[in-house]
Amino acid sequence: MMERWFPLPDLYRLYDDPETLKRFAKAYMTRNYPGWIPLKINQYRVLAQRQGDKDGHV
Numbered sequence: 001m002m003e004r005w006f007p008l009p010d011l012y013r014l015y016d017d018p019e020t021l022k023r024f025a026k027a028y029m030t031r032n033y034p035g036w037i038p039l040k041i042n043q044y045r046v047l048a049q050r051q052g053d054k055d056g057h058v
Contacts, residue, residue, distance in 0.1 A: 001049060001050070001051055002049070002050050003039070003047060003048070003049050003050075004036075004047075004048060004050075005045045005046070005047050005048075006029065006033060006036070006045060006046045006047075006048055007044065007045050008025060008028065008043075008044060008045055008046060009028070012024055012025060012028070012043070013043050013044065015043075021041060021043065022041050025038060025041045025046050026038050026041075028046075029046055029048055033048065035050055035051075036048040036049070036050050037049050037050070037051075
């Protein structure tokens with residue numbers, strides 16, 4: 001298992017509604033970083049986790 005922070009595009013910083021930001025950030029991660037699961041989202045970045053195989057390889 002590996003965790004990493006990903007920056008969000010500048011446009012996403014304009015959203016004041018946390019639920020909208022979560023939806024858009026999740027869609028952004030799914031489209032641009034397949035295999036990474038968002039854990040924590042703030043206005044500037046997303047903490048995501050990637051699961052490895054049974055041997056721990058990502």
